[in-house]
Amino acid sequence: MTDIVIYTIITISTIGVIAAVILYFVAQKFQVIEDPRIDLVEEALPSANCGGCGFPGCRPFAEACVKAENLDNLFCPVGGNDVMASVGKILGKEVLAVDSKVAVVRCSGAPQFRKNTSIFDSPQGATLSCAMEHALYGGHTDCTYGCLGGGDCVAVCNFDAIHINPITQLPEVIDEKCTACNACVVACPKDIIELRTRNKKDRKIFVSCVNMDKGVSAKKACDVACIACNKCFKVCPYNAITISNNLAFIDADACKLCRKCVSECPTNAILEIGFPERKIKVETEKKETEINLVEMSKKNKENE
Amino acid sequence: MLKTFSKGGIHPPDNKLSAEKAIEVLPPPEMVSIPISQHIGAPAKVVVKKNDKVKVGQIIAESGGFVSANIHSSVSGTVLKIEETFDASGYKRMSVTIKVEGDEWLETIDRKPEIIQECLLSAEEIIAKITTAGIVGLGGATFPTQVKLMVPRGMTAEVLVINGVECEPYLTADDRLMLEKGEEILVGVSILMKALNVNKAIVGIENNKLLAIANMEKLAKKFQGISIQPLKVSYPQGGEKQLIKACINREVPSGGLPISVGSVVQNVGTAFAVYEAVQKNKPLFERVVTVTGKSVKKPANFLARIGTPLTNLIEAAGGLPDDTGKIVSGGPMMGKALKNAEVPMTKGTSGVLILPTEEAKRKTVQECIRCAKCVSACPMGLEPYLMMPLSERKIFDKLEKERVMDCIECGSCSYTCPSNRPLLDYIRLGKASVGAIMRSRKK
Ligand code: SF4
Ligand code: SF4
Numbered sequence A: 001m002t003d004i005v006i007y008t009i010i011t012i013s014t015i016g017v018i019a020a021v022i023l024y025f026v027a028q029k030f031q032v033i034e035d036p037r038i039d040l041v042e043e044a045l046p047s048a049n050c051g052g053c054g055f056p057g058c059r060p061f062a063e064a065c066v067k068a069e070n071l072d073n074l075f076c077p078v079g080g081n082d083v084m085a086s087v088g089k090i091l092g093k094e095v096l097a098v099d100s101k102v103a104v105v106r107c108s109g110a111p112q113f114r115k116n117t118s119i120f121d122s123p124q125g126a127t128l129s130c131a132m133e134h135a136l137y138g139g140h141t142d143c144t145y146g147c148l149g150g151g152d153c154v155a156v157c158n159f160d161a162i163h164i165n166p167i168t169q170l171p172e173v174i175d176e177k178c179t180a181c182n183a184c185v186v187a188c189p190k191d192i193i194e195l196r197t198r199n200k201k202d203r204k205i206f207v208s209c210v211n212m213d214k215g216v217s218a219k220k221a222c223d224v225a226c227i228a229c230n231k232c233f234k235v236c237p238y239n240a241i242t243i244s245n246n247l248a249f250i251d252a253d254a255c256k257l258c259r260k261c262v263s264e265c266p267t268n269a270i271l272e273i274g275f276p277e278r279k280i281k282v283e284t285e286k287k288e289t290e291i292n293l294v295e296m297s298k299k300n301k302e303n304e
Numbered sequence B: 001m002l003k004t005f006s007k008g009g010i011h012p013p014d015n016k017l018s019a020e021k022a023i024e025v026l027p028p029p030e031m032v033s034i035p036i037s038q039h040i041g042a043p044a045k046v047v048v049k050k051n052d053k054v055k056v057g058q059i060i061a062e063s064g065g066f067v068s069a070n071i072h073s074s075v076s077g078t079v080l081k082i083e084e085t086f087d088a089s090g091y092k093r094m095s096v097t098i099k100v101e102g103d104e105w106l107e108t109i110d111r112k113p114e115i116i117q118e119c120l121l122s123a124e125e126i127i128a129k130i131t132t133a134g135i136v137g138l139g140g141a142t143f144p145t146q147v148k149l150m151v152p153r154g155m156t157a158e159v160l161v162i163n164g165v166e167c168e169p170y171l172t173a174d175d176r177l178m179l180e181k182g183e184e185i186l187v188g189v190s191i192l193m194k195a196l197n198v199n200k201a202i203v204g205i206e207n208n209k210l211l212a213i214a215n216m217e218k219l220a221k222k223f224q225g226i227s228i229q230p231l232k233v234s235y236p237q238g239g240e241k242q243l244i245k246a247c248i249n250r251e252v253p254s255g256g257l258p259i260s261v262g263s264v265v266q267n268v269g270t271a272f273a274v275y276e277a278v279q280k281n282k283p284l285f286e287r288v289v290t291v292t293g294k295s296v297k298k299p300a301n302f303l304a305r306i307g308t309p310l311t312n313l314i315e316a317a318g319g320l321p322d323d324t325g326k327i328v329s330g331g332p333m334m335g336k337a338l339k340n341a342e343v344p345m346t347k348g349t350s351g352v353l354i355l356p357t358e359e360a361k362r363k364t365v366q367e368c369i370r371c372a373k374c375v376s377a378c379p380m381g382l383e384p385y386l387m388m389p390l391s392e393r394k395i396f397d398k399l400e401k402e403r404v405m406d407c408i409e410c411g412s413c414s415y416t417c418p419s420n421r422p423l424l425d426y427i428r429l430g431k432a433s434v435g436a437i438m439r440s441r442k443k
């Protein structure tokens, strides 16, 4: 009986030793020498593994940084300039500072401005509601460009930075939490979300509309649509506004945040966010200007 | 034993409520709005201006490329506006709105009822006439017919397969056409045979249309090379690949076209339109549409002008029922729910189906129980239960290996799933992404 035990122990130990020797040589032969800097860079990164850099995760991004000749086209939006600077230090490569950005939702079509003209029968529990609706038709309102409200953008955000406001049924971004990782921009089938350059006080002025239909048709679908009337374009002293495809766009880099266009817009399509309250006079005046299209075109003609 | 295709297939209830209703000619409405993109391919280019007077059959938009089709006015009257309006896709598309005045047809169109059997034109002349008439596949796919008739170099067509299966529940437009216009269809088929230079044509008809089979069999005796093939009822037999398998027992390879196995498929409605275009000089500006639904008062088959608002068709069938939940353009399986009923009918509108609320709603989605019913239902031999999560999680490389691009979007999987899972919804999304990836790879 003891014999069997002893023999078993001896055989198994011998096999173990032989396997260890083989493994040692195999390991020697196939050893992959990894650049130790990859680990260092990875440590410096935020380990969010969000994919905002365009790589599957933080480690592949670290590998790319080590391999790349310069860091010009590599950027971790979550870590921002500070993290990139320390990556540059580790690798001894120069890093250009990139403007920090924030996600902006360009649609203000809450139900009171934009009537539902059909109901989308979304499968319950679907994680890709907007994408599904988009694949089937133009959407449940008469604006075929606007937000579908299904929250595909909310589902992909790793930083809890975007939520649907239950009253407006539109997504809202929490600026402090948003890392500009681009996930929501990619997820939105309607291309509504844009990453805009941040400024010191997180103030923003932007045209909150993406409708490219002609003015009359856009306004019919949504009260707060941009109707490409050119008023903001004319009033802007810094040439920050361009109008193309029946839609105004404000270049965040050229905009000096003077807010002139905001009060000029007849449909309240331009939003100002993060500013102190205006003097009451302007506010009420703006709210009361329920200018309809006919009046507006009349006025335009008189002006000419 | 009747023939059918080998893989998958389902048997939804027939519901052919309008099968006994003869085709009724619907007079032109007061106003039509004719979209310039009613086919697969490039939209046509408008050639009329506002306030132009047009006649029935006059061209109003010219084909905008190789895969495109001419569009003709379906009424006589004045062009009111050319602007974007909602169509059946739920998007705004360019369309020509015409105010109807009288009903004055182009003189070139032969309106006499006699059937002209003889066609002395050459293959090229036939194809040219079909191109001019703006004919597209009337089974619902709306692929320009002339493109299918131009056989690519290095390939030869051997058999023409004619689709008379009408496998969608509810729809009866093709059924009625085969009963009432059988001879015209067969002349159309022989014209198509001439265009393709083949001497054999098989018309596949499912055996829930016994009268149509009997009528076509009787008439086909007079035509050389055309045979009628009764088929066992199974959805989606109207799919090109399924029909080819059922009729001539050949299998179109994954990603291949029917011509790769020597066949071309055309619909009976298309054959009828070809007859009218070639023998009567009549462009495609009207078609047969089934208006149906369980709560519809008078389900019917109408011969209606392209551009007629669907509301007019629904009115003519007894009006919109109170319990309407969804209005579907096409059949219940592959049709598209509409945003509203004001959209115009187009070349591809084979039916208008009105579903009551309780039938229209999606049922509660539950977990997949791995019953594999979707796998046995899929006519393309795919595994829908697996493709759905792959698409949901965006694992596109695996999805491509699962042959997602072979999916014909027949909806059999979603239909059979006992857990009511939205299989096709997700597969469609995955297909779009995989398609885009494959296209970018080719570049
Ligand atoms: S809001 Fe958008 S960009 Fe900002 S962190 Fe969330 S997903 Fe990324
Ligand atoms: S912004 Fe885009 S993704 Fe987000 S809810 Fe609206 S449509 Fe959906």
Ligand code: SF4
Pocket (backbone or CB within 6 Å): A207, A225, A226, A227, A228, A229, A230, A231, A232, A233, A243, A247, A248, A264, A265, A266, A267, A268, A269, A270
């Ligand atoms: S003023 Fe308003 S509506 Fe006019 S173009 Fe500018 S954003 Fe659009």
Ligand code: SF4
Pocket (backbone or CB within 6 Å): B377, B378, B379, B380, B381, B382, B384, B406, B407, B408, B409, B410, B411, B412, B413, B414, B423, B424, B427
């Ligand atoms: S929809 Fe696609 S996956 Fe589903 S059964 Fe049809 S072919 Fe198969």
